[in-house]
Structure formats: C-alpha cells, structure tokens
Amino acid sequence: MRFLLALTLALAAPLALATSPMGPVRYSPTDGSTLGFASSYDGETFEGRFAQFSADIAFDPASAAGRFDVVIQLASAGTENDERDETLLGADFFNASAMPQARYQAAAFRKLADGRFVADGTLTLRGITQPVPLTFRWTPGATPTLEGTATVKRLAFGIGTGDWDDTEVMPDAVSVTTRLVLQPKP
C-alpha cells in the first residue's frame, strides 16, 4: 500500500511541475542573441546594439502563456560611432550613468492570425514605465528562437528632449529588433 502511494507520488511529481505557476520551461539567451534599435538623424539612418542584456524567458506557444523579464545594460549601447555613442549615453538621452538599466517585463500574451504572438509588456526606461507591445515569432524546439520587433516612442521616455526633441530631425518612433536563441535554464 505504502509502495503504491510512493509510486503515485513519484509519477505525479513531474505532472505537478508542468502545471506549476511557472508552467512553461524557462530559458535564457545564448551568445548569438541580439537586441538592437534603429533610428535616423537628419535623414541618415543608424543602427545600434546592446552588447549586454539578460533575459528570463518562459513561453508556451500552445497556451500563449508565459513571462518575459529582460534587463538591459544601457552603457553597452553601440552605434558604430564614438561621438554618437557618447551623446546617446549622456544626460540628454539614456542618462546611463544615473539610470544604468532598462527593463522589459511581460506576463500577458495574445496570438495573432499569422501564427505570431504579441507580448503586452511594459518598458521601464530612464525612470519611466510605459506599455510597449512586442510582436514576435516563436520557433519551438530544444533551443527555441524568439524573433521580435517593437516600436518605442522616445519622447514618452524623455529620450532626446529639450534641444533634441525635433521629430523632423530625429523621429519619435524608434524601432527595436531582437533575436534570441534560447537555451533552457539549468
């Protein structure tokens, strides 16, 4: 009798894990993952990358449920131009020395008709938190990939206000692109 009870518990345990609050498997990005942004100044486009960011990704495409928690080190931003990078990290833009991290969190997801998903998440940047939906494609597998885009309205976050707020010269909408190659967390 006790043996049967122990056997039942042993078999039930994995089932319990699969339906725990963090149901889906948790992933973190491998080295090949990228997080970048693109904008333009005076008609000249430029692209940037964040070399340092961490992500705690959980997602089950079948149920469109999961949790994203991404922490971005703003000082790791690079746009292939030293002078522009210095301005970008400065007080008028990221103000990275005062507020070194940005954070993106999402707990609610929607499935789109074309098979992609939308994370209805929030971005905290420069001390301001705003909703920023992230549209992404999830390719399942042992190492799933997440390819997503989002639009960040820079002025809503106080990025490039004052002398730099002319949206004719530098648009309000900044496009963000990410490609995460994910491995399960140990």
Place this chain on the structure above:
Amino acid sequence: MPIHNTTERWGHLSIALHWLTVVMILSLVTVGFVMEDLPNTPFKRDVYLLHKSFGLTVLALTALRLGWRFVQPTPALPDGMPAWQRWAAHGGHLGLYGLMIAIPASGWAYNWASNFATPYFGWTLMARAGAVDRELKAIAGAVHEWGVYALLALLVAHAGAAFYHHYQLKDAVLRRMAPWLKPAA
C-alpha cells in the same frame, strides 16, 4: 588688370583665390579651436558640418590655385633678393601649399575614420565607412591638429615677410597681391 598673371604682377583669379582662402582659413582655425568645447546640442553638429564643408572648399580651391599656378607665369621675386631669402620664400610657399592640402585632407580622413559620412553644405559627398577605424582616427587627428600649429607659424612668417617687403624694402611684393594698397611712405 586682367585675369592672367604676368611676371610683374598677379592676375584677378590668383588674387581672388588667395584672399578667399585667407578668410576661410582664419575662420576655420578659429571655429576649429572652439567647436570641440561647445555643449552637445544639434547646433554643435551644425557647426561641425559647416567646418567640414568649408574645409573641403579650401581643399578644392587650393587644388584649383595650384593648377592655375602651373599653367601661368608667376611674378618674379625682386631683383637683388639674397639667396637665403629666395629659399625661404620658395620653402615657405611650398609649406603653405602642402599644409593647405594636408590639413583638410587629414580632417576628411579623421571624419571618415570616425564613421561619419562626408558632408558638403547639405549634400553627402561620400557615404560613411561602416565602422570606426581608431588607428586612422588617431593619426589623422594628430596630423590635422599639428598641421594647424605649423600653418599658424608659417602664416606669421608669411605675413611678416610681406610687411617687411612693403614697409622696410618698400617694394611691390605685397601690392602685387593686394593692389588696393598704396606704396608705403
């Protein structure tokens, strides 16, 4: 006074190019010294764009001047001028032409190595490189900066020699390039 040079005096074109270059160089050097310390605003970027555009103009005009000088006679140095002064005159002018090419060219290289496009008064002459080249940036920056110091030293010598000819020797050397001047008393 016609457009062409003779062995006695400079023509219109040489005179115009000379003084146009003088005004531009003096402005470029002044702005160049102060623009680095401007507060980081779109205005600073606009000042840099003008500096680069006028710098490229000096480069083009100097090339034009050199071409014109080679197909034209040039006014002779005064009779009786000591040999060392002849050498100094030729060397000084050679140095000035060399720096008027090297300074804007190194500025252009510095701009390119910084991964900026080459601007010219609202147009783009050359697309940006694609990546920063820190070694070239350091070399070009040094040539640009030290070239200006050398140019300022030569300019003092150049103007000094002109005043020497005009006020001490009382000859026509300066008046040939500045025909509005009256002979010194």
